[in-house]
Amino acid sequence: MAWFRKPKTRLQAADRRDLPGDVWEKCPACGDILYREKLKENWNVCPTCAHHMRLPANGYVALLMDEGTFRERDRDLRSADPLKFVDLKAYKDRLAAAERKSAHGEAVITGEGKLDEIPVSIGVMDFAFIGGSMGSVVGEKLARAGLRALEKEQPLIIVSASGGARMMEGIFSLMQMAKTSAVLAQMDEAGLPYISILTDPTTGGVTASYAMLGDANLAEPGTLIGFAGPRVIEQTIKQELPEGFQRAEFLLEHGMLDRIVDRRSMKREVSRLLRHMLALPAPEDFALNVAPDAP
């Protein structure tokens, strides 16, 4: 049973550049010194305190997709810099730098694959690419992912990680909120499942469009989720924000999320939800990519 085994996640070139040269990493939450290989095998979740560190987009593909089933789509789409935007830097230089740094052409990877043997259309955002901001290409790639789901009558899964709309594409970025939501309106009418997975951080225009519109909204523990960023709110109301404000736990308490899900159980939870929504049999044993939850 090959799918029962934990696949080896290969270090991407981009990941390697981000990491310091040594083999140890300190957990920012509990301070424990962790063996990097062990941390990777644990999907960047601290084995000691279960703190969720950021996982690159490729990591989520490996986490959620059955081994060898993922086919990336539309990887040739790039921003056209429609406003020829220049601030202190030229937007096109920011784009080039982001592409070198992240090893992706844009802030989302989209494609098709199987999740616990269920064919799905999937999009995973990459915070490393200009803060996971949504411009025309992010909107178009996600819209196409939705269209494929509609055409093939498959579920759609979007893993969000974003600072919001991309200012350098101005009004076009704002309109991506309408565009992606329009696709989800079609998914609704077609009776097709859409699972939204919110990861740290998910704010601004992404939260205020597809990230909040899931048939299930799932978030990783501790994820920052909001419409306005905490700094903007503090400046507006001129007072400090309460502890835990805009964290996933806060949103769950206020009724904005269905569940907070440990990354290591995410695939199982999504599979179970989809199987309910699609009236497929429950998995006899949960097809995990990973070892059981940490205590």
Added chain:
Amino acid sequence: MATVAHLDFERAIAEVEDQIGHLRTLARERGLDVTSELRSLERKLHDLKTDTFRNLSPIERVQVARHPRRPYTLDYLQLMFSDFIELAGDRQFRDDASVVGGWARLEGEPVMVIGQQKGRDMKENLLRNFGMPHPEGYRKALRLMKLAEKFRRPLVTLIDTPGAYPGIGAEERGQAEAIARNLREMAGLKVPSVAVVIGEGGSGGALAIGVADRVLMLENSVYSVISPEGCAAILWKSGSEREKAAVAMRVTAGDLKELNVIDEVIPEPTGGAHSDWEVTAHSLKDALLRHLGELREMPVDALRAARWKKYMAMGEWRTVQAR
């Protein structure tokens, strides 16, 4: 309107207006004939206004869009519609006075009108929250949209907000969810819709009542993903660079028409909407009647298909050789 504050670039206009006023008083009090002087001053005023308003920079248009004398939603409801009956509340938490809406008649035809509402003085602004809605405002708007759908009446929305309110309560009650839901529901609405930016189109807070079959903008209104001040603070690290940000983001009605994001720019009278409410309302009403007339002819499936196509085409990208 004696105590109205003028925008910087309006000062010269205001001076000439004052001169005309003085001359008139003088003529009345002393029985002088000032016809020729008046005519020359009025020509000067007209030229000055035309010149000033034809060449407004983007940031000056932002100022005009925020002008405290500019007509607001409730003013247009008075000027263009009849028989307006306001409907309150989201049926969930409270009534948000920064969004107003209800049934109104446009040339006798019942339509649902929803708009953001700013205040003109501090007291009214406290009530209207400076036109910045909480989630309840968006949920009230959605409730009214669904009511329009139920009775198969067209929807008109008037956009005029600096943005959705960024506060603790707004976040607790799901500002993002309220906006997102409106985007999705408006995309699928089974009745014709026309959205008009009448002043400030502030980001997601504007778009949340702005997904429509036709999107129009008054000539001096602005619409952007973030305020020029906010953009400047983040990208230029200085809020005072808002002028550059306003240029770079292409925020004016003319820009957005050129970028194919909106359908029509509605001309304002020389001197801006605030200089002549009636003329402005007249132009806006004409445009509304024309667009609603066109949309009314479309079967609902075709209407929704066209709306879908419109939003699916939003954005610009390029294709590179796959690596």
